[in-house]
Amino acid sequence: MEQTMPESRDAKLTPHFKLSEFLQAGDPMPPPWVLDNFYRLANRLQVVRDLIRRPLKITSAYRTPSHNADVGGHKKSLHLSGMAVDVVVSGLPPKELQLILVNWTGGMGLYETHTHLDIRPYRARWRG
Ligand SMILES: [Zn+2]
Numbered sequence: 425m426e427q428t429m430p431e432s433r434d435a436k437l438t439p440h441f442k443l444s445e446f447l448q449a450g451d452p453m454p455p456p457w458v459l460d461n462f463y464r465l466a467n468r469l470q471v472v473r474d475l476i477r478r479p480l481k482i483t484s485a486y487r488t489p490s491h492n493a494d495v496g497g498h499k500k501s502l503h504l505s506g507m508a509v510d511v512v513v514s515g516l517p518p519k520e521l522q523l524i525l526v527n528w529t530g531g532m533g534l535y536e537t538h539t540h541l542d543i544r545p546y547r548a549r550w551r552g
Pocket of ligand 1: 484503533
């Protein structure tokens with residue numbers, strides 16, 4: 425479904441997620457197909473937010489190709505299409521979050537310091 429394109433970075437994609445949380449400061453506004461993925465991803469994250477009742481801090485979301493290269497991201501990283509985030513939850517270690525999200529549909533990367541979540545159309549798990 426077509427979403428109205430947000431006019432500002434403060435626009436709310438869902439009750440708890442703002443567009444700016446998916447962008448790096450200084451990045452240009454991404455193309456509409458990326459914004460569309462932000463909406464889909466934010467809606468999935470909102471479900472998690474409602475479940476755990478704590479803020480999800482997004483430490484990495486959309487990456488431009490040069491940003492992705494800088495952080496050593498995979499060439500086909502879903503961060504490049506706005507379909508992935510890395511998150512941390514204060515007071516909830518990644519291992520506990522990952523247990524809560526055992527049924528997450530899509531990709532979940534298990535890391536010591538954060539959890540990678542993406543909305544690929546199939547289930548995938550890996551350890552960083
Ligand atoms: Zn990631």
